[in-house]
Amino acid sequence: MTFTAMVAQPPPMPDDPGGRGEDFGKSSPVGLLVLLVFLVAVVFLARSMSKHLKRVPASFDEEPAGKHEAPDGDEEPAAEEKPQEQKNGA
Structure with a gap:
């Protein structure tokens, strides 16, 4: 069956x-x-970001040696600094 x-x-x-x-x-x-x-939010965020990026300095190194203010408000020339020599990896 x-x-x-x-x-x-x-x-x-x-x-x-x-x-x-x-x-x-x-x-x-x-x-x-x-x-x-x-789309509108992205446009406003891009504008804000570009404004903030324009304020960023080109380099974050210390300011170049120039005139320093004395505590009494008179300006004094800074001591001359020798430029740092870059060492090669060799």
Whole structure:
């Protein structure tokens, strides 16, 4: 005696390929509004960053030897400093 089981599956729906409904891939006006708000925020952040970067000095080394103010307010010339020699790795 042999038993055979038949399992029935519904045929795939051609109107709904891969579980995508009719609204798949569409955006709403709210999405456009959010996108525009993000764009405006990025523009303001970039402007602010460029203003701050313009204030950054070209080098963070100490100020060059020049005139130093004495405690009483008179300016005195600084002692001459020899330029530092860079040592090669060899």
